[in-house]
Amino acid sequence: MADTTTPNYGLTKPEVGASEDTWGTKINTNLNLIDTQMKVSDTRSAANTTVANAALPKAGGAMTGAITTNSTFDGRDVAADGVTADAALPRAGGTMTGVIAGFESTGIDDNATSTAVTIDASENVGIGTSSPTFPLHVNTSGSTGGQGTANTYTVAQLQTSTNTSGLWFGGMSTETTAVIGSTTATGNIAFQTYNSGWGERMRIDAAGHAIIGGGVTLGNGQTYAAANTLDDYEEGTFIPTVRGSTNAGSFSTDSAHIGRYTKIGDICSLSFVIGGTLSGATGSYTQFNLPFTVKAGTAATGTFSYVLTPNLNHLDFSSYVIAGQTLGYFLIKTSSTGTPVYPAPSSFMPNAVQIYGTVTYTVA
């Protein structure tokens, strides 16, 4: 049987019953190899000066027990770090899980090396400023060419992803004027407040109309007062007609006939041209109709600048409106010293009349 060798270092195992003249040489060779390997191992152990390496498996297995070190690992001083979070942070890729406790930062960088967002010790957040003065302080030159007119700089924009409606904020480059705008080209801006429920209180539509449902209080500081509030404005037309106080008769208007009113609060101003022909009217008074009822406890007079009534001789022509009524009364003076009188409907018939007048009165 030939010589065999050990599985790791290949030491010669002399054949039993043979190698009578060679076994001594073979054993000596083996001893030299063992001596050499023991020296290498001893040198390596002395150089490492630690015993941890022997306990660390090269691959597989599970390390148990604490590792105490003051050396560096992957370029970092593991002992000085003294934290366990590093092990959970992927160097690249992957997903970090768990909570980072005690994280400190003065801001967030952009994708280069500049600070994009500053967060100071008071939790003030600054964009465009490293010294934020307010909880959110944006201080940038903004950008043009997007929202607003040509000389408008947009600094911030808040919008919904649903339909892109929202607000943008900025300023004008040509004057110290702040600008708030709608993010959509045809967007309105609505203001809502909560009063036992949300409701829209004011709107600026795309065409620039300011629509304020609750009126505008003027001259009373920040406090609402009905007496200081303009809550009604309306302008329109009406058809003024002449009629008798007993029998209204009928009034056929001509092309000059027109009536306009402007109502501001409870004050209504009329301007009209009564042009046409009255027929069939009777009574002690001649009246004309109003677009609103006269307020109780009030009365007013109106003036007529031009009156063409062929059958009516007069020096002065005016009108009178009475509380609670919806009609005005014509009033004339026939002499400079005489008392005004109320002409009867017959004075306005049968020929066509033209009466230009204005009346301002308080509306019920």
Next chain:
Amino acid sequence: MALTKVITQDKIEVVSEFKHVQVRTKTAVMEDGVELSSGFSRHVVTAGDDYSAESAEVQAICAAVHSDAVVAAYAAHVAASALGE
């Protein structure tokens, strides 16, 4: 893009103890359902007036509020505020 003219009585008010029925008529120009412009015209139906030419809605209101008592009260009011001649 069709233009339409829409006329509505958008406000009907009963005013004062004499139940004057103030009617506001709105004339609107619409384009595909969007209002382009509008204007108002007003008239008042007074207690005792003939309201047979009014809209059905106004007629119903007048019938409800222009009772004989209201008509008489308004006539009395006018007479009481008779003007000096």
